Amino acid sequence: MNAPPNIDPVTAYSVGDVVHWLTNDTRDERFLDKIFGEMCIRLQRAGIPVERASLHVMIHHPQWLGGRIMWADGMREAELTRVDYDVRERSEYIDSPGNEIHEGAAEVRENLERDPSLGRKHAVYDEMRAKGLTDYVAWPLYHTLGKRHVVTFATGRPGGFDDAHIAGLLKLLPALALVSEIRVKNRLARTLLETYVGSHASELILAGATRRGSGTTVHAAIMICDLRDFTRISDNWPRDDVIDLLNGYFDAMSEPIVRHGGEILKFIGDGMLAIIPLSEPKACANLLHAVAEARQAMVALNEKNSETGRASLNYGIGVHVGDVMYGNIGSRTRLDFTVIGPAVNMASRLEALTKQLSRTVLLSRAFADAVGGEFDLERVGEFPVRGFNDPIELFAYHG
Structure with a gap:
């Protein structure tokens, strides 16, 4: 296994050894790009x-279609590049060997030593010729x-790959397919969970927190x-416009929360629930910084909507701090990983009060105390809150 590179294929280290390594010795490696890079060195x-x-x-991530793993001679590790969904509309893809494969070709082979005018015109071939590659x-x-x-391979060997080289690479493909499919599906599972339940909840679920009632x-x-x-708005605007408005609003609200260490737990129609655990340093301050950035993003979004004749979006935000039960809730076969408890109910009631009190952001006294004196808060007064016995002292934040 420690034979030097560029040895003769009849020596003890062979393609069979590479196949054995792929199928038996890569179990503990999570990342496909690392496996692929080491596989090329072993070849x-x-x-x-x-x-x-x-x-x-192809991964089908919400933001990108898939990834390209590229390795070249001398690289210790392969390089991973994300591929956008619009790649199939670009000329570099339409005019590429990859498109030929996706269109059904069983093999694309190009002799890069011959006159370029006699072969296909794919731009990638010119790039490889410029680097001295021959096949x-x-x-x-x-x-x-x-x-x-x-999957693609290229060489700079005079005369290109010979028949034995091609046979060796073909022998490798079934093992590479199995190993890559496991990693692709693992990544897809993580992507789906991160997309629909959030990064922190997804880690807990993948670690085994799938039993109803489990939580912390x-x-x-x-x-x-x-x-x-x-x-x-939804009654008076076309469906696609309504969806686009909602997506813009959720982008404006969500991205600052995530940047400041928070987690989006749920979208409920046109509502959103998010938390920042107090285990995060300055969690309460971070949440108010996120709220300020979200408000700026909403101003920009409404200006853009106004320019296109769309409706401006108004909103209310309720903020509280307290203990929540974080875990699996639902039926036997359909669970939701979320938070519940009086503290969540309080935040919901404060959000409802923003309309009544003509404030965009309302904070509880408990949150105002927790965040300290860093922010300029307006005391609004004490108000009864549905479901709670005593009036709650409220503060507005205009950040």
């Missing part, structure tokens, strides 16, 4: 003159249920936000 040691290789996989091959990498990804008590700053008059 060189097995006598396969690979000098460039790439793996193109290129691309194959589909088959995952279950007909999913097709793409968390001391947290809690924020609930809701749009005003959205029923009227």
Whole structure:
């Protein structure tokens, strides 16, 4: 296994050893790009003159379609690049070997030593010729249920790959398909959970917190936000405009929360529930900084909406701090990972009061005490809150 690179393929280290390593010794490696880079180095040691290789996989992340893993001779690790959803509309993809594979080709092979005018015109071939590469091959990498990804190899060896090299690489593909599918599906599972329940909850679920009723008590700053008059907007605007308005609003509200260490737990129609655990340093201050940034983002969004003739969006935010039960709640077969408890109810009541008291952001006295004197807060007064016996002292934040 420690043979030097560029040895003859008849020596003890062979493609079979690379296959064995892929199937038996990569169990503890989570990241596909690291596996792919080391695989290429091991192929060189097995006598396969690979000098460039790439793996193109589709993940279906909310923001990007997939990833490209690129390795070249001399690199200790492969390089991972995200691929946007609009890639298939770009000329560099339309005019590429990868598109040929996705269109159904079983193999794309190009002799890079011959006159370029005699071969295909893909731009990537010119790039490889400029780097001294002589031969290129691309194959589909088959995952279950007909999913097709793409793997490519190139060499600078005079004469290109010979038949034994190609046979060795083909021998490798089934093992690479199995290993890559496991990592792709692991990443997909994480992506789906992070997308629909948040990063912290997803880690807990993947660690085994899937039993109904399981959970923990968390001391947290809690924020609930809701749009005003959205029923009227949704009744009077086309569906696609309504969805676009909602997405813009949620972007404006959510991104500052995440930047400041918070977690979006739930979107409820046009409402949002978020927390920042007090285990985070300066959690309460961070939440108010996020609220200030969200308000600025909403001003910018409303200016943009006004320029396009769309309705301006008004909203209310309720903020409280307290203990919440954080865990699995629901039916036997359909669970929600969320927070419940009197502290959540209080934040919800404060958000409802923003309309009655003509304030955009209302804070409880408990939160105002917790955040300290860093922020300029307006004392609004004491008001009865539905579901709570005593009036609650409220503060407004105009950040």
